[in-house]
Amino acid sequence: KAGVTQTPRYLIKTRGQQVTLSCSPISGHRSVSWYQQTPGQGLQFLFEYFSETQRNKGNFPGRFSGRQFSNSRSEMNVSTLELGDSALYLCASRVRGETYNEQFFGPGTRLTVL
């Protein structure tokens, strides 16, 4: 079974631009979560989608948004990029939304903001 895939793997943008990252969950998984990973703050939760609805949201500004499609694929968007948005963005999927179901992480998208 294919794992979680994220595209693109690497991205370079400049301040003020916007970016869209894509995540394809494992087949049959309906929950998709996004995390931001930085050396200083570690792994921080952005949001979770389940059956096209946002279930949970972390403490990030409104510039960070996401959505989930009917096939469970998810996108996250960051508008008006800031230097501090440079990070590894990880997507994780699980079968359902219950916490005890194992989350499977993708390899991440490395975003660099210049």
Add this chain to the structure above:
Amino acid sequence: QQQVKQSPQSLIVQKGGISIINCAYENTAFDYFPWYQQFPGKGPALLIAIRPDVSEKKEGRFTISFNKSAKQFSLHIMDSQPGDSATYFCAAAISGYALNFGKGTSLLVTP
């Protein structure tokens, strides 16, 4: 603020030794405590997880010890191998909500 505190930040262990990583939490509502392993260029992968109704869980060379009264839990890696060299993250969650991660421990196992 960081809801899960992890230590040490880095750890060097000789092959065959025991690696111990500790985590502490404040929120007594947490009821799920997983450990993740991350290799460079990869996303984190679940290693082992525990719920607060047990004090210890073992899977192969990996053991979680859980102390509910102290609000602490730890990962023990027995007979550490060079292939275990990676970054380890503890996490905690309330059922149905997101994982709160510790800041990670970089483990190096020397031959």
